[in-house]
Amino acid sequence: MKHTSTARAQSAAIPVAVSVRHVHPSQQTLDVLFGPGHALQVKKALLQPGQFAAVETVSLVGPRGRLDGVRLLGPPRAVDQVELSRSDEIALGIDAPLRVSGDLAATPGIELEGPAGRVRLAAGVVTPVRHIHMSPADAQRLGVEDRQRVSVAVDSLGRDLVFQDVVVRVSPDFRLELHLDTDEGNAAGVGPGTTARLLPEG
């Protein structure tokens, strides 16, 4: 069968990143958790330009349990955001809605514990919606638009699956990468080097 260029593009490998639970802290929160004016130290640059995993970690304290060693991501944001898997939420005893990054209205809060203090967030906890970061050029090549919901296949050793309800996020600042949470990554058997394929619609 002859493939159109669109079909070829759609079968291109999309790198997969599994996001373990993490916090995007505000500077105000860092001041309380680590001391006034604390600057996050870079542990590892992430694929998305300018973003990094920090050396620093915090504890999350929920009504049912606590999770220690939760990674902070930088640079600091204007508003605190905590991203958890449903497994994490069950361990902590909280129930956070599925949201795209930054959409924090009517989300639950949680307590953060750092070496210098504690912060009780009033809101900001979300279950991240699975999404694909991409540049405008990627979007054009793949034939998709910002905010479109697409289907993506992950072929792994024994846990193949197709994720529907994957949100496309387009920005000149983004590099092509599928972001899953740990539940999703585990359900698909994602390991080092696993890639995904955008599926044609219908």
Next chain:
Amino acid sequence: MKHTSTARAQSAAIPVAVSVRHVHPSQQTLDVLFGPGHALQVKKALLQPGQFAAVETVSLVGPRGRLDGVRLLGPPRAVDQVELSRSDEIALGIDAPLRVSGDLAATPGIELEGPAGRVRLAAGVVTPVRHIHMSPADAQRLGVEDRQRVSVAVDSLGRDLVFQDVVVRVSPDFRLELHLDTDEGNAAGVGPGTTARLLPEG
């Protein structure tokens, strides 16, 4: 069988059960954890005939962490089997292979802690392969066979997905039910009353 009736049958709703981490203990293990001759108490009958969730729970102790309140399932089996999600395994610090129930060769062990004692299992920890229990009549109606790998769609609120690599398990003792682990259930947004659909091959 006519093609149209097959298509209808395959779109029939399959009940979904999310299996939280649990242990199928042997009587020998129960004797150590709860005292000689201990009989499991029934908390709740499961859909699969004769199977039940017990009142009793144990703790699992791994190299990295512990999980308390882990449910025992009865009746006791000849060989201990511990079923975990990958999220559980990461919390405990162990790495268990994907297996169908009862296939325990070359699986890791773990320590179980009960009110009367501790047992160090040499093997028996698995990540359960997602599977559908069904009767021979269900299998005939759905056009599938024991051990066949099939694809199943789960439509939920915002986390639709298609599980491939779902193993069919046929027995006169089984009732129709898709079994997922908690990672898989969470990735699909499974809630009370969620059902699944068998997809046609190809």
